[in-house]
Amino acid sequence: MDIQFERVSYIYQPNTPFSHQALHEIDLTIDSGEFIAIVGHTGSGKSTLLQHLNGLLIPTMGTVKIGEYVLNKDNKKQDLKALRRNVGIVFQYPEHQLFEETVEKDIAFGPKNFGIPEEEISQRITGAIQEVGLQEAILAKSPFELSGGQMRRVAIAGVLATMPQVLVLDEPTAGLDPYGQKEMMELFFRLHKERNLTTILVTHKMEDAFTYADRMIVLEKGKKYLVGPPAEVFRDRSLLNNVQLELPEVLLFLEKIKSSFPFSIDYNGQSVEELAIELGQRLKELKRE
Numbered sequence: 001m002d003i004q005f006e007r008v009s010y011i012y013q014p015n016t017p018f019s020h021q022a023l024h025e026i027d028l029t030i031d032s033g034e035f036i037a038i039v040g041h042t043g044s045g046k047s048t049l050l051q052h053l054n055g056l057l058i059p060t061m062g063t064v065k066i067g068e069y070v071l072n073k074d075n076k077k078q079d080l081k082a083l084r085r086n087v088g089i090v091f092q093y094p095e096h097q098l099f100e101e102t103v104e105k106d107i108a109f110g111p112k113n114f115g116i117p118e119e120e121i122s123q124r125i126t127g128a129i130q131e132v133g134l135q136e137a138i139l140a141k142s143p144f145e146l147s148g149g150q151m152r153r154v155a156i157a158g159v160l161a162t163m164p165q166v167l168v169l170d171e172p173t174a175g176l177d178p179y180g181q182k183e184m185m186e187l188f189f190r191l192h193k194e195r196n197l198t199t200i201l202v203t204h205k206m207e208d209a210f211t212y213a214d215r216m217i218v219l220e221k222g223k224k225y226l227v228g229p230p231a232e233v234f235r236d237r238s239l240l241n242n243v244q245l246e247l248p249e250v251l252l253f254l255e256k257i258k259s260s261f262p263f264s265i266d267y268n269g270q271s272v273e274e275l276a277i278e279l280g281q282r283l284k285e286l287k288r289e
């Protein structure tokens with residue numbers, strides 16, 4: 001499913017004293033199978049943009065096109081069920097949305113809602129629980145008996161069981177310990193590769209954007225500020241000034257990826273190590289200039 005934003009603006013509570021324009025004329029194309037990271041300060045519009053991906057918000061101006069769907073203010077009354085089945089959103093702290101008596105019922109909720117036949121639902125539950133690295137024995141438990149990390153995995157399994165083509169992740173590793181964060185990101189990256197799943201990740205972690213994304217989108221005050229492969233975006237001097245990416249933070253993450261990278265990625269023929277060294281040097285030079 002290709003995704004296209006054409007001059008998308010969004011205004012919260014228009015024509016009231018509380019009116020706030022959260023997105024300004026965003027143009028954007030995301031190809032099927034891409035891994036996109038969206039970064040930007042608090043309040044830059046990241047969550048607002050995400051909510052346009054399954055029609056939770058409809059642009060105030062402009063158009064969002066997702067597969068067959070055309071979302072704009074002239075087209076507000078369409079049935080969005082198929083869109084919502086195909087675009088799975090994992091909101092921040094998704095475990096807060098668990099509510100059923102058993103893990104099994106919680107995971108079944110999405111597929112049931114989308115009218116998937118019972119026999120298929122049980123297969124999907126088993127598949128999803130394995131995919132997120134949990135044992136089947138957990139299905140009979142109450143979600144509230146589980147650890148925080150397990151609850152998060154159950155919530156993600158619920159989204160995966162709807163078999164989306166696009167997976168949208170809003171700070172999915174927030175609140176997990178560093179080991180849990182890495183495991184979770186590797187899970188998303190594996191799903192992305194295995195299912196050719198278009199993945200759109202909102203993150204504050206530059207390291208994750210750099211490690212996993214094909215392209216990064218930097219939002220600043222509701223505007224698309226920079227977009228490109230992470231290695232290019234990090235080379236942009238203005239990122240240092242405008243997104244306030246601090247040099248120690250960058251160096252720290254470059255240092256980390258050198259030792260902990262689980263696989264090699266090649267950007268324009270450079271190994272990650274070469275890239276890290278080059279980026280580190282360039283960023284030092286930029287700060288000196």
Ligand SMILES: Nc1ncnc2c1ncn2[C@@H]1O[C@H](COP(=O)(O)OP(=O)(O)OP(=O)(O)O)[C@@H](O)[C@H]1O
Nearest residue numbers: 012013020022040041042043044045046047048049
């Ligand atoms: N329901 C609302 N009514 C009015 N303004 C809102 C509403 N929701 C968000 N905003 C404003 O819109 C802007 C963009 O918010 P948004 O949540 O999209 O930012 P964000 O980049 O996701 O931030 P964060 O990183 O904190 O999650 C902010 O200035 C926010 O205060």
